[in-house]
Amino acid sequence: MHGKPATPAQRDTIFALASAPGRAGLAVVRVSGPQAAEAIRHLTGHEPPSERKAVLRSLFDKSIDERIDTALVLFFAAPHSYTGENVSEFQVHGGRAVTAALLSALSHFAGFRPAAAGEFTRRAVENGRLDLTQAEAIADLVSAETDAQRLLALGQYDGRLAELYEGWRSRLIRAAAWIEAAIDFADEDIPADAAARSRTSLGAILHEIQTHLNDGRRGEILREGLHVAVIGPPNAGKSSLVNALAQRDVAIVSEIPGTTRDVIEVRLDLGGYPVILADTAGLREPGDSIEQEGVRRALARAESADLRLLVLDGASGAPTMPGDLPADIVVRNKADIALDKTAPGLWVSAKTGEGLSELADALAERAAKLLAVGEAPVLTRARHRHALEEAARALVAALKTDEPELAAEHIRMALRSIGRITGRVDLDELLDVVFRDFCIGK
Secondary structure, eight states: OOSSOOOTTTSOEEEEEOSOSSSEEEEEEEEESTTHHHHHHHHHSSOOOSTTOOEEEEEEETTTTEEEEEEEEEEEOTTSSSSSSOEEEEEEEEOHHHHHHHHHHHHTSTTEEEOOTTHHHHHHHHTTSSOHHHHHHHHHHHHOOSHHHHHHHHHHHTTHHHHHHHHHHHHHHHHHHHHHHHHHTTTSOOOTTHHHHHHHHHHHHHHHHHHHHOSTTHHHHHHHOEEEEEEOSTTSSHHHHHHHHHTSOOSOOOSSTTOOOSOEEEEEEETTEEEEEEEOOOOSSOOSHHHHHHHHHHHHHHHHOSEEEEEEETTSOOOOOSSOOOOSEEEEEOTTTOSOOOSSSEEOOTTTOTTHHHHHHHHHHHHHHHHOOOSSOOOOOHHHHHHHHHHHHHHHHHHHOOOHHHHHHHHHHHHHHHHHHHTSSOHHHHHHHHTTTOOTTO
């Protein structure tokens, strides 16, 4: 969005399927904008119902003189709606033909157009119904796959993260006020300890920001998933183990060494935490160029992973492994045919299922230890981290200088950086980035 934003009266009225596409019992089509009420009049031949009251109405496409469906119709008047604009919703039967017919009818109305991805939520931000952190939380709620992800997103949607950041902004403004006053009103009776109090406050805020940043990226990992690299020699049963944990065939299993050439990922929910298992190529002295690349990728994934699961062939004794392979969990597979089970590690059998529940519990325990976020809000996005790192650098510079003018400028930079997280400043520049990955209908 560039230039001056359109006023509500100038905006198009947008519409989209707000529920998941495909066959279902119900589908919800949402309309938002200055002519949302007209959608109800055109489709039903009746005035909109009372606000937030559902009524049963027949819907017609008058352009082809056909009945579309019988629907529950609701109307939400601005500003008390999701977007802050007039909003109409139509709950129809969830067949593809029904929703296609309704969307086609809406497209024929003057001033109406299909919504872009995230445009409903974007309008909610522009109209002050949500801040940017809450908008991002909605996207996270829609994509949440585990309880831990859901709870993290709910806390952010409830405003816990925004409250923390806005608290820092308010305190920075107060601290900056005395410095600005000393510059602009040097001849006035400014308290002698005002500058010292400001510096103390700045130091406290900087410490809190640095503590917030130094969290091991728990929130970001929890939002994206804990990466676990499954590594080990060929034929140790890595792919079989990944398939057994996933309870479906995601990796090719073969007795031929070197079958796995690339990294194969599968997402799991372990104890409510999101885990991404990566099956990798067997680690040995590689043969052809393709196998060499597979081994290179396996080692790179092991190095970048949050956890490393080293799988060894428990039936053939301890193998010699190339290179230094630090492992967080050692698993000895093929327990069902092993003659000696005294070697350390978790003994499992991908074939019979022996020890798999214990392995899943061990992974869930490690995930809980690494991702436990506690009561305090945590960082969830790289965008937030980048802005806070900028703010911290500006505050360090403000505390180092003895020039009040320079200190004031550094504080203003910190304020702008923190404000960009919630959308208090530079909103137009941020919206395209924030809503790029939203789904249609949100």
